[in-house]
Amino acid sequence: MYTGVFNGIDRMILDYKFRYLQQEDPNDKIVLVSIDEKSLSYFNRNGMYWPWPREFYQIVTDYFRDSGAELVIYDILFDTPDFDRRNISGRMSDQRFLQSLDKTNNAILAFKSTANEDSAVDLSMNNEPLIEDFDIENDPPYTQPHILTSKPLDKFSEAATALGNTVMSPDEDGLIRSVHLFDSLAHKGYVPTLAMSAYLELQPDSVSLAWTNDGLRIGEQEIPLQDNGDYLINWYKKGGVQNGTFPYYSFQAIVKSAIQQLRNPDTEVEVPVPHSAFQDKIVILGASAAGLGDIKSTPMSSFEAFPGMEIQATLLNNLISENHVTELPLWMSIFILLLITGAIPYTIAYLRPAKGAITMVAILAVIIAAGLSLFAFNRIWFSTGFYLIIGTITYSGSAAHKYFAEEKQKKEIRSAFGQYVQPEFVEQLIAQPDLLQLGGQKKRLTVLFSDIAGFTTISEQKEPEELVSFLNEYLGAMTDIIFEHSGTVDKYIGDAVMAFWGAPIGQANHAELACRSTLKMMKKVNELAPQDTNIHSRFGIATGDMIVGNIGSYNRFNYTVLGDKVNLAARLEAANKKFGSSTMIAEQTYEDVKDQFYCRQLDLLVVKGKTKPVRVYELMADKSDPEAKQTEKIISIYQKGLEYYLSKNWDEAIEQFNQVLSLKPEDGPSQTYIERCHEFKKDPPPKDWDGVFHLKTK
Structure with a gap:
C-alpha cells in the first residue's frame, strides 16, 4: 500500500468502491444479538437499568446453548464484579453467568489493550496467565507492544473457551478500515483480536501460524496483510438491522423467548426468536445503542451506523470465507508504473500536444477501468490515486525534468546529511552521489544506542518548555561529540540517540571511535544533569556485519543501518538496567578495543528473542586516562x-x-x-x- 500524500485519495476511492461495488454475505453463518435502544427501553420499563444484572447474560447464554449455537462471542467487557440490586445479589448473579459459561463451553469473551507509547511503563501488570498467547513463526511486520487495559474477571476467563482483543484503531480521518489480527501483549507473545480468536477456535488444535512475506499463514490459508501489518477489512454491504449484511436480533427478544420456554418447558410455544435462528450459527453479542458508546465509523457508515460487533462479524466472515482484499502482484504494479512513467513522457516528447493529451487520458482511463473491474469481481485493490497523481505529475513535469537537476541533487544531499555527518563527509557524498541510491551494502561497522535513565522523572518535574530546552541542549551536545569522533547520527527517538561509525566513509578504527565518543558523552551527561536528580545515560555498543544504506521506499528513505548487530546494540543498552552498568559492549567490540580501554566482563547473556548467548562487557575507562588507574x-x-x-x-x-x-x-x-x-x-x-x-x- 502507498502512504503519504496519496493516502487521502486512495482511501476516498477505496471507500467509494466498497459502497457501490458491494458483495453479498458468502456464508450466512453469523448472527448478531444487539443490546439496542429497544432492549434498554424494555428493561427500563420493568425497573432494570443499565448495566444489567449478569443473570441476563446467563439467560441468553443458556438459550444459545439449547439452540445449538456453534460459538458465542461476547463483544462486552465483563471486567468488574456485578453489584447488588433490589432482590438481586451481585455475587449470585455473577455465579449464575459463570455456571452458564462452564456448561456452554463455546463462549469467547473480550478483553482490551492499547498500544504502549512509553518505553518506561511497567509492563509486569500485563503478564496475564489467563490470556492465551500464540507462538507465531518468523518476525512480525510490527513490533509495538500493547498494555492490557481491561480483561474479564479471572473466573470468567477460566470458564471461557477463548479470549479476544477488541482494540481497533481508526485511520487519521476517524474511519476504521483495517485491524491488527494479533497484537504483542507486553512482550509476552501475540494475542488475537476477537474475530481472529473465534476463527482459531474453528480450526484444528494443531493448526500452525506463521508471518510470511505476503501476510499471515494459518494452516493452509494465506491471509494478506498491508505493509504495516494491518488486515484490510472487506466490507460486504450496509450494516444495521434493516437489510444489512447480517441478521440482527434484539437482546430483549432473546430474553423473552428464553423466559417463555422456561415457563412452558413441555409444550411448543411460539416465541419471538426460535431456537432454529441460532442452530449451528456463530452468535456475536454486543451493543448497538448509541448511548453505550460502541458505534464506530467505517467506509460504510454513510449508509448505516456500524456497531463494533458488526465490524468483528465482518472480519470473521472474511476469514471464514477466505474472502480477502488482495493487492496486485508486484510485476503488475511495476508494469503499470512503467507504463505511466514511460509512455506518458514518450507521448510528450514525440507526439503533438493534442495527441499526447489524448494518449495520457486513455492510459489513465484504462487504469481506472481496470481498478474498478478487478475490485468488483475479485476484490483486488491497487492504488488508483497513486497512479492518477503520478500520471498527472509525470505529464505536467516531464518537460522540465532535468532543469537544475544536478544543483537540486546537491541541495538534497546537504539537507539529508548535513544534520547527521561532518561537513567534509557531505562534500564527499556530493562527489559520489551513487551512495544515495536506494538500497544498502554489507559492511563491518560499530553501532551505538544511548538513552537517558530517569528521563521520565525529569519529564514529570519540568514544564514542557523547560523539557524541550533541556532535550535540545542534551541532543545537541551528544551530536557534537559524535561528530567530533567522526560518527554518523542515525536518528533521535525522544531522548534516545542512535549513531554508527564506519559509514558512509570507511574507518578502520570505528569501534575505538565509538567507545571514545561514549566515554565523553557519559561525562557530558553528568555535567548537563539537573541538580537533585539521578539522571545518567545508558549505552549499548555492538560491532559486526550489518546492512548500511538508504533504506525505505522510492519516495521516502533514510540512510541507516540494519541487522542482527543493530538489534543487539539496542538490547544491550536496555540490559544495562539489569546490571546497574552504564555502557555494555558486545564481544566483537571488546576484541577491537581491549588494548585501548579498561573493560570487564559482565555476563554471558541471551538477549530477548535470541537463543545463543553472547559475551558482554562493560566499557569503564580509557587506559591513557591518568585518573583511571x-x-x-x-x-x-x-x-x-x-x-x-x-x-x-x-x-x-x-x-x-x-x-x-x-x-x-x-x-x-x-x-x-x-x-x-x-x-x-x-x-x-x-x-x-x-x-x-x-x-x-x-
Missing part, C-alpha cells in the same frame, strides 16, 4: 569474584564483590552478582548450569 585494580578483584561465581563458590564470590564495593561503593554489577549469589545459596542452580543469564525483556 584504580580501574585496573577494581577489574582484577571483580574478575576473581566472577570466576568464583561461575564455579558456584558463592561465599568467596560475595567476598570479592564486596571488596569492589569498598573501592567503588555504587558499583552496580558487583551489587547485582551479590544478589544472585544470595539467591543461588537459597535456591542452587541445576547441575548443568552454565552461567548463562537469560534476559526476559527487551
Whole structure:
C-alpha cells in the first residue's frame, strides 16, 4: 500500500468502491444479538437499568446453548464484579453467568489493550496467565507492544473457551478500515483480536501460524496483510438491522423467548426468536445503542451506523470465507508504473500536444477501468490515486525534468546529511552521489544506542518548555561529540540517540571511535544533569556485519543501518538496567578495543528473542586516562569474584564483590552478582548450569 500524500485519495476511492461495488454475505453463518435502544427501553420499563444484572447474560447464554449455537462471542467487557440490586445479589448473579459459561463451553469473551507509547511503563501488570498467547513463526511486520487495559474477571476467563482483543484503531480521518489480527501483549507473545480468536477456535488444535512475506499463514490459508501489518477489512454491504449484511436480533427478544420456554418447558410455544435462528450459527453479542458508546465509523457508515460487533462479524466472515482484499502482484504494479512513467513522457516528447493529451487520458482511463473491474469481481485493490497523481505529475513535469537537476541533487544531499555527518563527509557524498541510491551494502561497522535513565522523572518535574530546552541542549551536545569522533547520527527517538561509525566513509578504527565518543558523552551527561536528580545515560555498543544504506521506499528513505548487530546494540543498552552498568559492549567490540580501554566482563547473556548467548562487557575507562588507574585494580578483584561465581563458590564470590564495593561503593554489577549469589545459596542452580543469564525483556 502507498502512504503519504496519496493516502487521502486512495482511501476516498477505496471507500467509494466498497459502497457501490458491494458483495453479498458468502456464508450466512453469523448472527448478531444487539443490546439496542429497544432492549434498554424494555428493561427500563420493568425497573432494570443499565448495566444489567449478569443473570441476563446467563439467560441468553443458556438459550444459545439449547439452540445449538456453534460459538458465542461476547463483544462486552465483563471486567468488574456485578453489584447488588433490589432482590438481586451481585455475587449470585455473577455465579449464575459463570455456571452458564462452564456448561456452554463455546463462549469467547473480550478483553482490551492499547498500544504502549512509553518505553518506561511497567509492563509486569500485563503478564496475564489467563490470556492465551500464540507462538507465531518468523518476525512480525510490527513490533509495538500493547498494555492490557481491561480483561474479564479471572473466573470468567477460566470458564471461557477463548479470549479476544477488541482494540481497533481508526485511520487519521476517524474511519476504521483495517485491524491488527494479533497484537504483542507486553512482550509476552501475540494475542488475537476477537474475530481472529473465534476463527482459531474453528480450526484444528494443531493448526500452525506463521508471518510470511505476503501476510499471515494459518494452516493452509494465506491471509494478506498491508505493509504495516494491518488486515484490510472487506466490507460486504450496509450494516444495521434493516437489510444489512447480517441478521440482527434484539437482546430483549432473546430474553423473552428464553423466559417463555422456561415457563412452558413441555409444550411448543411460539416465541419471538426460535431456537432454529441460532442452530449451528456463530452468535456475536454486543451493543448497538448509541448511548453505550460502541458505534464506530467505517467506509460504510454513510449508509448505516456500524456497531463494533458488526465490524468483528465482518472480519470473521472474511476469514471464514477466505474472502480477502488482495493487492496486485508486484510485476503488475511495476508494469503499470512503467507504463505511466514511460509512455506518458514518450507521448510528450514525440507526439503533438493534442495527441499526447489524448494518449495520457486513455492510459489513465484504462487504469481506472481496470481498478474498478478487478475490485468488483475479485476484490483486488491497487492504488488508483497513486497512479492518477503520478500520471498527472509525470505529464505536467516531464518537460522540465532535468532543469537544475544536478544543483537540486546537491541541495538534497546537504539537507539529508548535513544534520547527521561532518561537513567534509557531505562534500564527499556530493562527489559520489551513487551512495544515495536506494538500497544498502554489507559492511563491518560499530553501532551505538544511548538513552537517558530517569528521563521520565525529569519529564514529570519540568514544564514542557523547560523539557524541550533541556532535550535540545542534551541532543545537541551528544551530536557534537559524535561528530567530533567522526560518527554518523542515525536518528533521535525522544531522548534516545542512535549513531554508527564506519559509514558512509570507511574507518578502520570505528569501534575505538565509538567507545571514545561514549566515554565523553557519559561525562557530558553528568555535567548537563539537573541538580537533585539521578539522571545518567545508558549505552549499548555492538560491532559486526550489518546492512548500511538508504533504506525505505522510492519516495521516502533514510540512510541507516540494519541487522542482527543493530538489534543487539539496542538490547544491550536496555540490559544495562539489569546490571546497574552504564555502557555494555558486545564481544566483537571488546576484541577491537581491549588494548585501548579498561573493560570487564559482565555476563554471558541471551538477549530477548535470541537463543545463543553472547559475551558482554562493560566499557569503564580509557587506559591513557591518568585518573583511571584504580580501574585496573577494581577489574582484577571483580574478575576473581566472577570466576568464583561461575564455579558456584558463592561465599568467596560475595567476598570479592564486596571488596569492589569498598573501592567503588555504587558499583552496580558487583551489587547485582551479590544478589544472585544470595539467591543461588537459597535456591542452587541445576547441575548443568552454565552461567548463562537469560534476559526476559527487551
